[in-house]
Amino acid sequence: MGCKPSRKFDCYFCKKRCKTYPLGCSSHGGCESCLFTYFIRCISVESLEISQIPCLYCRTLIPKKLVKYILSKKTIQAPEPCWTLTIESILKSKQPLVNFQCPICFTLQIPANGYTLKCGDVFCRQCLNMYITEKIRGNDQSSINCPDCKKPLNEQDITLNIEPQVSELYEQNRIKMLSFEYEGEKLIICPFCQEGFTINKEELESRCPFCMKLFCFRCYTYHPKSKCNLIVAIQGVTNCPKCGEGVMKVGGCNFVTCRWKVCRGNVHFCYLCGQQLSITEHGSHYGRHGAFGKSCKGLEARNAIANLK
Incomplete structure (x- = not known):
């Protein structure tokens, strides 16, 4: 395939009837300005190599020769605002642009099944949903980190990957488990009755004033006369x-x-x-x-x- 534009067809990006470049697949093409914007964003935002850029619609890889040619153009008119909004919405969807292997389940996934965390790591949505849901239901949502690099997930990454009922529980726990210090005190949530109460920040265990159950604030279990880290080492x-x-x-x-x-x-x-x-x-x-x-x-x-x- 050469790098010359074909006859006038509708650009699949801005929808204008103009001279378009075929993208290597059988039915899609784009004008110079739209392709230039798309290629730049794929490289700068998605960190793709020029040989890894796919057609936005059918995911066929675009010939490297065409990508190089479009990027070498020095005078390209700015794309239409409608196309800019379209590409922004695609990027905000957190969907990867190419097939990927999920680091949790090790299966090859298509882009539609993926989600890109703020840290840049990509996982399939099913694994993220199970991982985050387990953390929330297990009263461990204060440590919801990326399963790979361990960086904390932001609120958007959490709420976009859980079911509505789990999201409600997340909000309830977030309010109850909001840690603060006031004259040496800290607010925690009881793992048994889900009620919140304050303790001295130096304490490691105490009795819930609502359900009267005693538990460790580190592992949320009761292990008398034993150190918490020892119990974790033995049982975990x-x-x-x-x-x-x-x-x-x-x-x-x-x-x-x-x-x-x-x-x-x-x-x-x-x-x-x-x-x-x-x-x-x-x-x-x-x-x-x-x-x-x-x-x-x-x-x-x-x-x-x-x-x-």
């Missing part, structure tokens, strides 16, 4: 079925990867039952509960055997 470790080393998970997906020296990230297993799994079993091993739930096929099999005894 699953041994890798391959190398035998302990792996500790703090929230997130139950499909984990062993990164000890022997396994080097090549061994995956279930954090709940300890069974070694393959990449393809990421979803099937957990059934309807999902990888963020509290059950799996391994635990269900053990329970079934125990009930027979």
